[in-house]
Amino acid sequence: MATKILMPQLGESVVEGTVSKWLKQEGEAVKEFEPIMEVTTDKVDTEVTASAAGVLLKILIPDGTTVTAGTLLGWIGQPGEALTADNGGAPTHAPAHAPAPTPLAAPPSTTSAPQRDLGFISPVVAKLAAEHNVDLQLLKGTGLNSRITKKDVLTFVESQKTAPAPSQIEELAPWEKPGDGDLFRPPELQMAARAGASPAPTPETVGAGLAPAQAGDSFVPLTPIRKSIAEHMVRSKHTSPHVTTVFEADLSNVIAHREANKAQFARDGVNLTFTSYFVKAAVVALRAYPVVNSVFADDKLLLKRDLNIGVAVSLGEEGLIVPVIKNADDKSLLGLARAVNDLAARARAKQLKPDEVAGGTFTITNHGVTGSLFATPIINQPQCGILGVGAIQKRVVAINDGDGRSDLIAIRPLVYISLTFDHRILDGASADNFMAKVKETLEGWE
Secondary structure, three states: OOEEEEOOOOOOOOEEEEEEOOOOOOOEEOOOOEEEEEEOOOOOEEEEEOOEEEEEEEEOOOOEEEEEEOOOEEEEEEEOOOOHHHHHOOOOOOOOOOOOOOOOOOOOOOOOOOOOOOOOOOOHHHHHHOOOOOOHHHHOOOOOHHHHOHHHHHHHHHHHHHHHOHOOOOOHHHHOOOOOOOOOOOOOHHHHHHHOOOOOOOOOOOOOOOOOOOOOOOOOOOOOHHHHHHHHHHHHHHHHOEEEEEEEEEEHHHHHHHHHHHHHHHHHOOOOHHHHHHHHHHHHHHHHHHHHHHEEEOOOOOOOOOOOEEEEEHHHHHOOEEEOOOOOOOOOOOHHHHHHHHHHHHOOOOOHHHHHHHHHHHEEHHHHHHOOOOOOOOOOOOOOOOEEEEEOEEEEEEEOOOOOEEEEEEEEEEEEEEEEEEEEOOOOOHHHHHHHHHHHHHHOOO
């Protein structure tokens, strides 16, 4: 009997996914647990494996299509097997547990303007729009292929709550309007207007009318991950007042420890990376200064009990992803190294689950792997801070002879480490105390 290929539920909060690429074509042999397709969500790219061996009989959902969890994507069976009601039912696009996810019409609209094609509207979006009486024709989708997402509907609903009613808007005299008179207009715009020149661009107008593409220009479509990164970074800068403090640490003891132990770790199947040491040092510092492991919540701080450390992993041109080491404070250096190895490998192989990139309370990004000395990373919301690790370089430094009587010139392996933090939560002194603990832990490694 033919076996159904269903869109999996990729995490508790993930209700839909996009078939980004079929790895097998109709008629090709499939082994059990062999990857057969790539699926993209707003959190992660991952591979879906075959639940049975046989032949890919039929592909029902083509590349680039977004469907809800449980949707029937295709069939696996034996060569020559016919798809009938007797062997599992005729193939349809319907989810295994619900009616077919066909494009849904927008809620009734009072306008008589021509209705545009909204494309695929998920049941979740349609239900949410109906509950809030939202006309989907008014929304511009931010999802894949301009698809309207749940977030688009919620953002629109919130904007309507804050917008004043027409009757509440006070009509001002022309000279009192910032856009019409000169009373509140910046002097440079007043002069430009009087001279007949075009006013200088403002933050509200920059990007509103991009220059048209010229000959030789080309557009590169954004991947779902790149779109998610762009949105997350902009939101972070608008949410938290970012401040960065930079320390320098001597890694002589860390390097000596790694050289003495990496062979033993290798026998256990683990590559002892420098990242493991920075995670361990961050755990020690977070224990000493738990406020860094907190979230800003209106008029109070939410101190997080668990220490879940996110480690940024580069995916090359596709961007980066931040898998999370849960309960990092419960792990030894060997356990942390094993977790770093596993998460990084599966991130690059697109085998992470959405829950494995969620729940982080603090993030580390090792930008030094590409030669960067120090950087000012953007906070991974809603966390308090992010630790940046630069390249390890041998540099000439002045050191004490140990007796305190004279200074010596020495060559030491040094690294710049930076903490970008939310200034609503931390002040410079508390951030520096945290970083001093990280530095102390690295330099005093035994």
